[in-house]
Amino acid sequence: MSTQGEASEVETYVYSLGAAAKRAARQLARAPAATRNAALLAMADAIEASADTLRNENAKDLEAGRANGLADALLDRLELTPERIRGMADGVREVAALADPVGEIADMRQQPSGLTVGKMRVPLGVIGIIYESRPNVTIDAAVLCLKAGNATILRGGSEAIHSNLAIAEVIKRGLAAAGLTDACVQVINTRDRTAVSALLKMDEFVDVVIPRGGKGLIQRVSEDARVPVLYHLDGICHVYVDDHADLQMAEDVAFNSKTYRYGICGSMETLLVHVQVAANFLPKIGLRFSEHGVEMRACARAQPLLKNSLAATEADWQTEHLGPVVSIRVVDDMDDAIDHIESHGSHHTDAIITNDLQRSQRFLREVDSASVMVNAATCFADGNQYGLGAEIGISTGKLHARGPVGVVGLTTQKFIVHGDGAIRG
Amino acid sequence: MSTQGEASEVETYVYSLGAAAKRAARQLARAPAATRNAALLAMADAIEASADTLRNENAKDLEAGRANGLADALLDRLELTPERIRGMADGVREVAALADPVGEIADMRQQPSGLTVGKMRVPLGVIGIIYESRPNVTIDAAVLCLKAGNATILRGGSEAIHSNLAIAEVIKRGLAAAGLTDACVQVINTRDRTAVSALLKMDEFVDVVIPRGGKGLIQRVSEDARVPVLYHLDGICHVYVDDHADLQMAEDVAFNSKTYRYGICGSMETLLVHVQVAANFLPKIGLRFSEHGVEMRACARAQPLLKNSLAATEADWQTEHLGPVVSIRVVDDMDDAIDHIESHGSHHTDAIITNDLQRSQRFLREVDSASVMVNAATCFADGNQYGLGAEIGISTGKLHARGPVGVVGLTTQKFIVHGDGAIRG
Numbered sequence: 001m002s003t004q005g006e007a008s009e010v011e012t013y014v015y016s017l018g019a020a021a022k023r024a025a026r027q028l029a030r031a032p033a034a035t036r037n038a039a040l041l042a043m044a045d046a047i048e049a050s051a052d053t054l055r056n057e058n059a060k061d062l063e064a065g066r067a068n069g070l071a072d073a074l075l076d077r078l079e080l081t082p083e084r085i086r087g088m089a090d091g092v093r094e095v096a097a098l099a100d101p102v103g104e105i106a107d108m109r110q111q112p113s114g115l116t117v118g119k120m121r122v123p124l125g126v127i128g129i130i131y132e133s134r135p136n137v138t139i140d141a142a143v144l145c146l147k148a149g150n151a152t153i154l155r156g157g158s159e160a161i162h163s164n165l166a167i168a169e170v171i172k173r174g175l176a177a178a179g180l181t182d183a184c185v186q187v188i189n190t191r192d193r194t195a196v197s198a199l200l201k202m203d204e205f206v207d208v209v210i211p212r213g214g215k216g217l218i219q220r221v222s223e224d225a226r227v228p229v230l231y232h233l234d235g236i237c238h239v240y241v242d243d244h245a246d247l248q249m250a251e252d253v254a255f256n257s258k259t260y261r262y263g264i265c266g267s268m269e270t271l272l273v274h275v276q277v278a279a280n281f282l283p284k285i286g287l288r289f290s291e292h293g294v295e296m297r298a299c300a301r302a303q304p305l306l307k308n309s310l311a312a313t314e315a316d317w318q319t320e321h322l323g324p325v326v327s328i329r330v331v332d333d334m335d336d337a338i339d340h341i342e343s344h345g346s347h348h349t350d351a352i353i354t355n356d357l358q359r360s361q362r363f364l365r366e367v368d369s370a371s372v373m374v375n376a377a378t379c380f381a382d383g384n385q386y387g388l389g390a391e392i393g394i395s396t397g398k399l400h401a402r403g404p405v406g407v408v409g410l411t412t413q414k415f416i417v418h419g420d421g422a423i424r425g
Numbered sequence: 426m427s428t429q430g431e432a433s434e435v436e437t438y439v440y441s442l443g444a445a446a447k448r449a450a451r452q453l454a455r456a457p458a459a460t461r462n463a464a465l466l467a468m469a470d471a472i473e474a475s476a477d478t479l480r481n482e483n484a485k486d487l488e489a490g491r492a493n494g495l496a497d498a499l500l501d502r503l504e505l506t507p508e509r510i511r512g513m514a515d516g517v518r519e520v521a522a523l524a525d526p527v528g529e530i531a532d533m534r535q536q537p538s539g540l541t542v543g544k545m546r547v548p549l550g551v552i553g554i555i556y557e558s559r560p561n562v563t564i565d566a567a568v569l570c571l572k573a574g575n576a577t578i579l580r581g582g583s584e585a586i587h588s589n590l591a592i593a594e595v596i597k598r599g600l601a602a603a604g605l606t607d608a609c610v611q612v613i614n615t616r617d618r619t620a621v622s623a624l625l626k627m628d629e630f631v632d633v634v635i636p637r638g639g640k641g642l643i644q645r646v647s648e649d650a651r652v653p654v655l656y657h658l659d660g661i662c663h664v665y666v667d668d669h670a671d672l673q674m675a676e677d678v679a680f681n682s683k684t685y686r687y688g689i690c691g692s693m694e695t696l697l698v699h700v701q702v703a704a705n706f707l708p709k710i711g712l713r714f715s716e717h718g719v720e721m722r723a724c725a726r727a728q729p730l731l732k733n734s735l736a737a738t739e740a741d742w743q744t745e746h747l748g749p750v751v752s753i754r755v756v757d758d759m760d761d762a763i764d765h766i767e768s769h770g771s772h773h774t775d776a777i778i779t780n781d782l783q784r785s786q787r788f789l790r791e792v793d794s795a796s797v798m799v800n801a802a803t804c805f806a807d808g809n810q811y812g813l814g815a816e817i818g819i820s821t822g823k824l825h826a827r828g829p830v831g832v833v834g835l836t837t838q839k840f841i842v843h844g845d846g847a848i849r850g
Contacts, residue, residue, distance in 0.1 A: 026767065079810055103790065109812060115801055117811045120789065124823055203647070207823050222628070226647055230825045249846035254847035340450065351842075364529065364545065364841050366455055376540055376844025385849075386542045386840060387534060398549055398632050399653045400825040403840045413813060415828040416789050417776075419801025421674035421679035424810075 018205030043174030086243035123149030133157035235265030242354035370403035468599030548574030558582035660690030667779035681823030691806035795828035
C-alpha cells in the first residue's frame with residue numbers, strides 16, 4: 001500500500017477491494033464479448049425489476065439530504081425518478097449494443113527480422129471512479145468499464161450512499177446471471193474519506209483513476225494520486241468569429257454554443273470577435289443574448305457595441321460560468337484570438353467561424369485543445385456526437401485519451417509478436 | 426508551482442525553464458517537418474564538428490568520477506569515445522530520416538449531425554526527461570522529442586554535467602541553424618536535487634515526465650510527481666516452453682533470450698518449462714547455459730535435471746538479474762505458467778514456445794504484458810525491431826504508450842470537427 005505505519009481499518013478494507021478487483025480483472029480479460037454483454041443485458045432487466053427498491057433506497061438519501069440542508073439543485077441531481085430509472089436501463093442496453101473493442105488486432109506487419117509485429121486491444125485492468133452525488137454515474141461508469149473488459153471500484157458521493165449500494169446490488173445480479181464474479185464491480189461502502197486516498201495510492205492494483213467532480217475533489221486527487229489519473233477538468237470553451245466568417249452562421253453557432261445547455265462542459269464561455277466585424281456582428285448577437293437572459297461581460301472595445309453589457313474583469317476570461325453568462329472580447333486578428341485561447345482557455349473545445357481555408361487549417365493545427373472545430377457549435381463536444389457511443393467523460397489531459405472518452409479509451413494496446421523460432425544474432 | 430511558502434532559487438530557475446519550454450512548444454507545434462529535420466541534421470553536423478570539445482568536457486566528468494571512486498562500469502557508460510560521438514551523430518541523422526508523425530489526420534467520418542469528426546496527431550508539448558549518467562541520452566532523448574515536435578527539459582546525472590552541458594551547446598547550434606529558439610531543448614544546469622522535484626510538480630508547463638534510471642530514482646518520481654509520468658520499469662521477462670513446442674526451437678530461443686545481451690530489459694530472467702518436456706529439455710539447455718557461464722537457479726523439480734544448478738529462492742522469481750543468471754521453474758501446464766508470469770513478472774515481455782495454435786492464442790490474449798510473443802526471443806523487444814525506429818524507452822505502464830515508445834508515442838491526438846454552421850437543437 002506504500003503507506004507508512006499501520007494500515008487503518010478503512011485502508012485494509014479498500015486494499016481488499018483492490019486485490020479482489022485485480023483477480024476479477026483477469027477473469028474479465030478472458031471473458032468473451034458475449035459474456036460481458038449478457039451481464040449488461042441482465043443488469044438492464046434487473047434495474048427495471050428493482051425500480052421500487054431503488055426508489056425506496058433513494059428516498060433515504062433524499063430525506064437525509066433535505067435534513068442536512070442540501071441545495072435544491074443537488075437534491076434534483078440525487079433523485080431517481082421512474083423516468084431516470086428507465087433511462088438508466090436504456091443506457092445500459094445501448095452500451096451492450098456497442099461494438100466490442102477487446103481483442104481487435106491491428107497493424108500486423110512483417111519486420112526485416114522475419115517477425116510479424118502488431119497490436120492487440122485489451123482492457124486496462126482495474127479502473128477506480130471517484131464521483132459526486134449523482135447515483136446514475138454508478139451504473140453508467142460501471143457498464144462502460146465492464147463493456148471494455150475492466151473491473152471497477154466506485155466511490156460515489158456519501159449523500160448518495162443508499163442509492164449507490166442499491167444500484168450495486170442490481171449490478172451484482174447482472175454479473176451473476178452471466179457467471180461473472182461480484183468483484184467485477186465494487187462500490188466502496190463507507191463514508192470515510194480516507195477510502196479515497198487509499199484508492200489513489202493502490203498502484204499495485206489500480207491501473208487508472210477517473211475523478212468526476214468539482215475543484216476540491218480534483219485538487220485532492222492530484223495531491224494524493226500515485227496511480228495514473230484521467231482528468232476531466234473545466235471547459236472554458238471559445239468561439240472565435242473571424243472577419244472572413246458568414247456572420248449569420250457565426251451568430252447562430254455562437255448563440256447555440258452558449259445557450260444549448262448552460263451546464264455542459266462544452267458550452268461556450270467566451271466569444272472572441274475580429275475587430276473588423278465587431279461593429280456589424282456584436283449588436284445583433286447582443287440583442288439575442290439580452291432577449292434570452294444571458295448576461296454579457298465585455299471588454300472595453302466590445303462594451304459600447306453591446307447594450308446591457310457589463311465590463312469584463314480579468315477573472316471572467318478564465319471562469320467556467322456554467323450558466324447564462326458570456327464573456328465577450330474583440331481581438332485584432334486570429335493570432336490575437338489564438339493567444340487568448342492558449343493563455344486563458346482550458347484546452348477543452350474551441351471553434352473558429354470562418355470561410356477562409358488557410359485560417360481554418362491554421363486554427364485546427366495551432367489551437368492546443370482536445371477538440372478544435374470549424375464552423376460548428378462547441379456544445380457538440382461529446383462522445384455520442386463524435387460517434388463513440390456513451391462516454392465516461394471528456395478528458396482534458398493529453399495522455400492516453402484526449403477529449404470524449406468512450407469504451408475504446410478504457411482499453412489499451414499491447415504488442416503481439418509472431419516468430420518461427422526467431423533469434424537475434 | 427503548487428508548492429507552499431517561498432520558492433527557492435533552484436525552484437525559480439526550473440520554473441523559468443518550464444515557462445520558456447511552454448512558449449517554445451507553441452513555436453515547435455507550428456514548425457513544419459522541414460524545419461525540425463533541418464535542426465536535427467545541423468545538430469548531427471555540429472556533433473561531429475565539436476568532437477574535440479565534447480571529449481575535453483567529458484574528460485572533466487571522467488576525472489571527477491575517478492576521484493569520487495565511481496565504479497568502472499559507470500565510468501565506461503560515462504565515457505564519450507570518438508566512436509560513440511560518431512554514433513551519436515549517426516543516430517540523429519536516422520531520427521531525421523524517420524517519417525514525420527505530426528499533423529497526420531485519421532478516422533475522419535461524417536456523423537448523423539452532418540459534422541465530420543476525426544483526429545489530428547499533434548505534439549504532446551513539453552517533455553521532461555530525468556536520467557542517470559549516460560551522456561548520450563541527452564542527445565538521443567532531445568532529438569526524438571524534437572522530431573515529434575516537443576520541447577524538452579533534460580536533467581541528467583550530475584556525474585555527467587560537463588558532458589551534458591557541452592552536448593546542450595551543440596544542440597543549440599542545431600536549433601539556431603533552423604531558426605528555432607534555444608528553449609526547444611534545455612538542460613538543467615545545477616546538481617541540486619530539488620531541481621528534480623520542481624520539474625515533477627510543474628504541471629502548468631510540463632505535459633509528461635519520462636524517468637530513466639534505477640529504483641531509487643523511480644521511487645522519488647512516483648512520490649513527487651504531479652505531472653503525468655511514463656514509467657520504464659524492470660524487465661522480468663519469461664519464456665514458457667510448452668509441451669507442444671519444437672524443443673530444438675525452444676532451446677535456441679530460450680538461450681538467445683538470455684544470452685543475446687544480459688544488460689537489456691528484454692533479456693529473459695525466468696525460464697518456465699512444462700513438466701511433460703522437462704526431463705527431455707532441461708539437461709540440454711542446462712549444458713548450454715553451463716558452458717556459457719550462465720548461473721542457473723532452479724526450482725525443486727528442475728534442479729535434479731540441471732547439472733551445476735543452485736536452488737532458487739522466492740526472491741529469484743522477481744529479480745531482474747541483468748547478468749548471466751537465469752531462474753528456471755517446472756510448471757504443471759500453461760495456466761500454471763501464466764499464473765507465475767502474472768504474479769511474479771513485470772508485464773514487460775513474455776514469450777511462449779509452442780506449435781499449438783489455441784494455446785498460442787490464449788497466451789497472447791491472457792498474458793497482460795506490454796509485449797507478448799509466440800516462438801520468438803524476448804530480446805527482440807525494442808523499437809527498432811518493431812519498426813518504430815529509435816525508441817525513448819520501453820513503457821511498462823498501460824496508459825498512452827505501452828511497450829517500446831518511438832516518435833509516435835511522443836505525440837497525442839486531438840479531435841478535429843468540421844461543420845457548415847452546425848448547431849444542436
